[in-house]
Amino acid sequence: MKKNQITFVLFLGLMVSQLTSCKKKTPTPAVVETGTVTINLNHKWGTANGSDFKLDTTLVQPDTGDSLNFTTLEYYVSNFKLKKSDGTWWVHPDSYFLVDLSNPGSLSLNLTNVPLGTYTDVNFTMGVDSLHNVSGAQGGALSTTNLMFWSWNSGYIMLKVEGISNNSQTGSFAFHLGGFSGADNIVTDKQISFSGSSLSVSSNHTSKVFLQVNPDWLWHSAPSVSVLNSIHVPGSDAKTMALGFFANNSITFDHIVE
Amino acid sequence: MKQIIFALILISAVVFNFVSCKKKDGNVSTYNATNWGFKIPANFPLPNYTFENNAQTIDRFGLGRLLFYDNILSLNNKISCSSCHAPDHAFSDHNVALSAGIGGVLGTRNAPSLSNLAWYPAFMWDGGVNHIEVQPMVPLTSPTEMNETMANILAKLNANTNYKNLFKKAYDVDVITDQVLLQALAQFTSMLISADSKYDQYIAGTASFTDAEKTGLDIFRNKCAGCHTEPLFTNFSYENIGLDMVSVDLGRQLITQNPLDRGKFRVPSLRNVAKTYPYMHDGRFFTLSQVLDHHINGALNNGITDSTLLQLTPLTSAEKLDIIQFLNTLTDIQFMVDPSLADPTH
Numbered sequence: 001m002k003k004n005q006i007t008f009v010l011f012l013g014l015m016v017s018q019l020t021s022c023k024k025k026t027p028t029p030a031v032v033e034t035g036t037v038t039i040n041l042n043h044k045w046g047t048a049n050g051s052d053f054k055l056d057t058t059l060v061q062p063d064t065g066d067s068l069n070f071t072t073l074e075y076y077v078s079n080f081k082l083k084k085s086d087g088t089w090w091v092h093p094d095s096y097f098l099v100d101l102s103n104p105g106s107l108s109l110n111l112t113n114v115p116l117g118t119y120t121d122v123n124f125t126m127g128v129d130s131l132h133n134v135s136g137a138q139g140g141a142l143s144t145t146n147l148m149f150w151s152w153n154s155g156y157i158m159l160k161v162e163g164i165s166n167n168s169q170t171g172s173f174a175f176h177l178g179g180f181s182g183a184d185n186i187v188t189d190k191q192i193s194f195s196g197s198s199l200s201v202s203s204n205h206t207s208k209v210f211l212q213v214n215p216d217w218l219w220h221s222a223p224s225v226s227v228l229n230s231i232h233v234p235g236s237d238a239k240t241m242a243l244g245f246f247a248n249n250s251i252t253f254d255h256i257v258e
Numbered sequence: 259m260k261q262i263i264f265a266l267i268l269i270s271a272v273v274f275n276f277v278s279c280k281k282k283d284g285n286v287s288t289y290n291a292t293n294w295g296f297k298i299p300a301n302f303p304l305p306n307y308t309f310e311n312n313a314q315t316i317d318r319f320g321l322g323r324l325l326f327y328d329n330i331l332s333l334n335n336k337i338s339c340s341s342c343h344a345p346d347h348a349f350s351d352h353n354v355a356l357s358a359g360i361g362g363v364l365g366t367r368n369a370p371s372l373s374n375l376a377w378y379p380a381f382m383w384d385g386g387v388n389h390i391e392v393q394p395m396v397p398l399t400s401p402t403e404m405n406e407t408m409a410n411i412l413a414k415l416n417a418n419t420n421y422k423n424l425f426k427k428a429y430d431v432d433v434i435t436d437q438v439l440l441q442a443l444a445q446f447t448s449m450l451i452s453a454d455s456k457y458d459q460y461i462a463g464t465a466s467f468t469d470a471e472k473t474g475l476d477i478f479r480n481k482c483a484g485c486h487t488e489p490l491f492t493n494f495s496y497e498n499i500g501l502d503m504v505s506v507d508l509g510r511q512l513i514t515q516n517p518l519d520r521g522k523f524r525v526p527s528l529r530n531v532a533k534t535y536p537y538m539h540d541g542r543f544f545t546l547s548q549v550l551d552h553h554i555n556g557a558l559n560n561g562i563t564d565s566t567l568l569q570l571t572p573l574t575s576a577e578k579l580d581i582i583q584f585l586n587t588l589t590d591i592q593f594m595v596d597p598s599l600a601d602p603t604h
Contacts, residue, residue, distance in 0.1 A: 136311070136391030137440035144395060144436045145408050151395035153513050154388040235515050 033116055035201040037082065039109040040210045041099060042254065043073075053215055055101050061216055064224035066167040073101040073215060074148065075159040076128045076141070080111055083121035085198060090115055096128065096141040098148065119199040122209065126246035127158035127187040130180040153233065155180055158187070159242060161218065168229040175218075177242040179234025186239055188246035195253050202258075210254040220244035294598070296376070299453035301461050301489045307376040307390050307448050312441040317428040320602070322446030324424070325439070327601040330414055332404035334360045339397065339443075340601065342369040346594050348530035349373065349450060355541025357403075365402040366507060368541035370526060371534040373452035373593065379494050383523045383539045386513045391444040408436050415439065450599060452529050453489075456587040461489070467587065474584025477577050481554070481570055491528040491588065498522045499553055500563035507539060521562060530593070532586045546582050 043053035046062055053059070058069045077099060080092040092111050100106045132138060133155045142149075148157045159177040179186050192211065201207055222228065222241040231238050244250075296314055298305065312318070325331065326339045342357040343349040349372035351357045356364045367383055381387035387396060397403040398411065415421045415434045425431055429438040457475075459465035467475065478486075487493040496510040498521040505521025513519075523539045537543045543552065555572045557563055573581070593599075 134388050136389040136444070137437045139435060139437040144392075144440075145412065149392075149395065151387070151392070151399055152382075153386040154392050233515060 033203045034113045035116060035203060036206040037111045037114050037119075037199065037201060038206060038208050039080070039111065039122065040208055041107045041109070041213050042210060043101065043107075043213045043215060045214065045216055050214070050216075053101075053213075059216075061219050061224075063216075064167075064219050066165055066219070066225050068163055068165050068167075068173070068225070070101070070161065070163040070215075072160055072162040074146075074161075075099050075126070076148070076156060077109070077124050077126060078128055078132075079125040080109070081123040082111070082114065082119040082199075083123065085118040085120055089123070090117075090119075094140075095124075096132070098141045098146055114201045116201055116203060119194070119201065121191055121193045123189065123191045125187060126190055127178075127242075128156040128180070129187055130185070132156075133180045150176075150178065155234065159245070161215070165225050165229075168225040170229060173225045173229040175231045175238075175241060177231060177238045179238055179242075183236075184234040184239060186234075186242035186246060188243065190246070190251060192251060192253050194256060197253075197256050199256050200258060205258075208257040210256070212252050212254050214250045214252075215245065217245045217248050217250035218242075220248055296449060297451075299451065299458070299489075301458065302374075302377065302453060303489075305376040305448075306379055307444070309448070312391070312444060314445060315428065317424070318442055318445040319449060321424045321428045322442040322444065323599070324602055325443055326446050327603065330418070331398060331406060331411055332360050333406045333410075336360060337404060339394075342397075342403075343372050345596075345600055347371070348452065348533050348590070348594055350534040353535055355536045359400070359403040360405050363402045365400070367539050368536065371530055372447060372450050373527065373529050373590075374490055375450060376448040377490055380524070383526075384510050384513050385494075385496060385524050390448055391440045393447075394440060394443050412436060412439070450593075452590040452593040454592045455529070455590040457584075458489075458590075460587065468583065470580050470583040471587055473577075474580035474582070477573075477581055478584055481573075482581075484566060485525045485564075486528050492525040494524060496522040496524055497564045497567075498560065498562040499567055500557035500560055501538065501542070501552065503558055503560045505560075509539070518562060521560070528585060529588050530590055532589050533594070546585060547578060550578050550581065 044050050045053040045059050051059075053070075053073075055070050055073065058067050060067055075098075076096065078096045080095040081089045082092070083089055092114075095109075095111065097109045098106060099109075128142065132142060137144075142156070144151075148160065149155070150157060155178050157176045157178045160175070161177075162172070162174045164172045177186060194209070199207055199209060218241055221244045222237075228237060231241065294316060296305075296309070326343075329335045329338045331338060337360055342351045344352055347353065351369040355368060356366065357369045358364055370383070375381070375390055378390070381390070381393045382396070387393045395408075398406050398408065412434055415425075421434065425434045425438055425442070428442065431438055456465050456467075456471075460467050460471075479488075485493055485495065485497060496519065498505070498509075502521065508520050510519035510522035510524075511517060531537075532546070535544055535546075537546070537549050543549045550573055554567070554570055557567050559568055
């Protein structure tokens, strides 16, 4: 019964959408004034205000003592929301970003058409929400051409980290972390306050939020690469490692430039 | 009743698409627009795939059909989806246990017959694929199948003027992306509907069964339908049927990581089963008689084997013959010779 109704509504929707898509384009109504916000990710390593995180550089993980030389670090962030000073949230539609440390352009996330006003917090999802893991072919940052999709066990690789290390028995490490349902779910919500500062968005202007990201949190609870040097399936190992980074204080507010 | 109403809505939605978009689309190909479209057979439940974000149109379907039969999707441009899913075998492979990918490399599993996929909640023998649109990612990129990369497939398609035009017409895109490629393939695979077998006609009251077929159906409903549930002839559960004491192929365990799922495989649909030999996930049995001897009368108790199966009283040879007579009524010749599902270039 319920399913019938849902499907009914769906097809009603289909018909309506056809109507709109096939009719002649009408002139768009008066433009609402908006601004742009960029979320800039600065990757650090070690303690707060530690050294810069860089690919192809040997870095020592403070908890495990491993020497790690990263060749790849990629992860998804999605579903951005900004909190207005009146406490309400503005939701950015369809925001999926693949952060790729080998692509400097991907470290600055562009939120366009933000309504004018003052904002105090940003909220986003670490990973890709479960809905977009089960809804078929996707575009944009979620395209399979980014090689962040498992074909044989459908779902996004939400974080991929690879590199070389003398501490690993094979000389290398590769962690592909994903999982969006039940006990294997690693998708995590993150809210970051601008620590008393506020972000004002003005017309035709780009305001910048700077955040610090510390990938060393991946080994917050995960063992040394001498014990575990690869993960390629969702499950408890993936969850331990991913949540070390997704769920803890690994991303912190730095400053705002208006 | 509800299903009929639903079907009517669906049909009107599809017809409506034609009417409303006809001007934009230009010609409506060779199909009769009022008859063509996704329809829910009378005795079927609601489908799982509802063309959300991929509304059905004849141009999209035609494009998916062309792609399904085109070797361009494989690394050496020598095999297509239809190489392993041939219409005259109810879209299974040509009676081989394991399929040969490019360069003749064999895979590890039997290519299943493709029908009624829009009703499937998950795909593959282990259910690892969760959506009809992303399913082609496996054969397209698997080294034992078409061994391509998505980037290279898109480069080939984007360099092909015919495909550029067809995708522009169907999806209004200037650059072909993986999203529209996968959506186009789903437009075709979701239309592989087999629901016109003698069994379906018997249920509809337009054909009659012989005594043997009737007895076979009774035994089937008694002993098999718990797993091979009508009308799709699968309940989509994963079962270990005791083929081996220790299963080499981990099956469902590969997806769940649970050792108790070792050797469990998705209950296969039995539609067109007389035409889709050899049988089982690895194609180990050539005849239905062998299947019944091992699957029902010879199931091994490996600790994971489904217990209802172990408790079934063995089938007598008369019962076996009746069941096989019944299984033969699931053959849908119309489905296999349907010109709208055949290779469009032949």
